[in-house]
Amino acid sequence: MQVIILGSGSPLPDPQRAGPSTLVRTAIGDLLFDCGRGVLMRAAAVASGAGAFQALLLTHLHSDHITDLNDLFTMRWVMSFSPNPLPVFGPSGTAALLQATAAMLEPDIGYRLAHHDDLQWRPSAAVTEVESGVILDRGTVRVTAAPTDHAPVRPTVGYRIDDGERSVVIAGDTVPCAGLDVLCAGADVLVHTVVRRDLIEQIGLPRLVDVLDYHSSVPEAAKTAERNGVRTLILTHLVPAPAPGTEQEWLDQAIAHFKGEVVLATDLLTLDV
Ligand SMILES: [Zn+2]
Ligand SMILES: [Zn+2]
Numbered sequence: 271m272q273v274i275i276l277g278s279g280s281p282l283p284d285p286q287r288a289g290p291s292t293l294v295r296t297a298i299g300d301l302l303f304d305c306g307r308g309v310l311m312r313a314a315a316v317a318s319g320a321g322a323f324q325a326l327l328l329t330h331l332h333s334d335h336i337t338d339l340n341d342l343f344t345m346r347w348v349m350s351f352s353p354n355p356l357p358v359f360g361p362s363g364t365a366a367l368l369q370a371t372a373a374m375l376e377p378d379i380g381y382r383l384a385h386h387d388d389l390q391w392r393p394s395a396a397v398t399e400v401e402s403g404v405i406l407d408r409g410t411v412r413v414t415a416a417p418t419d420h421a422p423v424r425p426t427v428g429y430r431i432d433d434g435e436r437s438v439v440i441a442g443d444t445v446p447c448a449g450l451d452v453l454c455a456g457a458d459v460l461v462h463t464v465v466r467r468d469l470i471e472q473i474g475l476p477r478l479v480d481v482l483d484y485h486s487s488v489p490e491a492a493k494t495a496e497r498n499g500v501r502t503l504i505l506t507h508l509v510p511a512p513a514p515g516t517e518q519e520w521l522d523q524a525i526a527h528f529k530g531e532v533v534l535a536t537d538l539l540t541l542d543v
Contacts, residue, residue, distance in 0.1 A: 271296055271433045271543040273459055273504070276312035278535035280509045281334040288312050288537055290335050290507050292440055292461050296411045296433045299324040303429065303440045303461075304335040305342050315538055320345035321354060325406065327413070328360030329442025330426035331367055340371050347393030348382060355394040359405055359415070361425040365397040400427060402449070410434045416453050418444035420484045428453050436543045439500075443507065445486055446494050454498035458543050461535075462491040463507030466520070470509070481509060488520055492527035503528055506535035 272295040279287030289306020293313065302309070302323045313319050320342050329335060346356050358364060372379070372393065382389060398405065406413040412432045420426040420443045429440045430453040439453045441462040454460055467487040470478055486494065488505060495503040505520060512520055517534050524532040533539065 271431070271436045271438060273438055273461065273541045273543060274316055275461070275504065275506055275535040275537060275539040276302075276309055276316075277306045278506045278508060278537050278539070279306070279511065280507050281332075282509065282511065283307070284511045286537065287508070287511055289337050290463065292506070293318060294431050294438055294440075296324075296431060298409050298411045301413070301431065302326045302342075304329055304442070305338045306334050307337045309338045310341055310345060312537055316540075319349070320356075321350050323356070325357040325359060327429055327440075328358065328364055329418070329428060329440065330361060330420055330423055331363050332420075332423060332443065335442070336367065339367070340375060343368070343371055343393055343395065344375060344378065348389070351388075353391045353394070355396045358395045358397045359400050359413075360397070361401070361427050362399050363425075364399050368395045368397050401425065402427075405429075414453065416449035417447075418442055418449050419447035420444050423484065430454075430457065433543075438543055441486075441491075441494075443485055445484060446490050450494060451498055454494060454500055456499050457501070459502045459504060459541060460491075460495050460498075460500045461504045461506055462486060462494065464488050464491045464505045465507075465509040466523075473510070485509070488523040489527050492524040492532070495524075495530060496528040500528075500530055502531040502533060502541065504533045504535050504539070504541065508535070 274293040276291040277288030288308030291309040292303045465485040
């Protein structure tokens with residue numbers, strides 16, 4: 271299995287960091303977790319793309335995690351030579367989101383259907399709304415969902431991907447919680463979104479300080495990894511984006527609470543699991 275951070279950024283636009291998105295390469299193909307800003311640009315860099323994803327799995331419906339859903343939905347349709355519905359898993363509200371996305375794209379869908387004689391079908395998605403338990407079981411690959419805590423954003427889910435003996439957890443945005451602990455038990459890799467509490471408090475901007483309510487700080491993510499015997503912790507969705515030269519500060523805040531390996535994500539960071 272392989273984990274590729276497609277976007278290590280956050281809602282804040284950054285020239286070096288695309289929006290939140292992680293690709294997990296498994297024995298059954300590529301699974302895409304969230305689809306933030308620039309996801310298909312980054313996927314193209316690793317020879318993946320809209321037509322290749324076995325499924326899109328959304329952790330929650332915050333805009334930064336779904337920014338490029340419309341791009342994915344359209345490119346999957348236009349670049350497939352036979353009907354290729356996009357399998358989408360996500361929390362309650364995901365089906366309505368896909369319907370709204372299709373509605374938003376209605377003029378474009380009309381243009382392309384009228385123009386391309388060989389395009390005889392509309393774009394579509396096969397949506398499964400999930401809460402907890404095994405949501406996908408195919409070949410050697412099993413994906414399990416569990417509720418996370420990103421209140422007042424509800425519902426939100428994290429995912430664990432088991433491929434044979436190896437396991438990867440995608441936490442999404444969450445504070446430490448029981449659901450995430452269940453997913454993380456003994457996992458090889460935990461991909462965890464984090465914010466820097468110390469820096470955000472220093473900046474002191476009320477709207478930025480609010481993000482502390484529902485994200486894990488670096489020490490909190492490290493404690494989740496340590497408590498559950500995780501082997502490697504990848505810190506991503508970095509708020510604020512690390513200033514060049516400060517990367518070690520982020521690592522040190524995690525190392526203080528976690529004995530395993532810590533990696534600070536950059537776009538296209540690739541880890542063999
Ligand atoms: Zn969020
Ligand atoms: Zn987010």
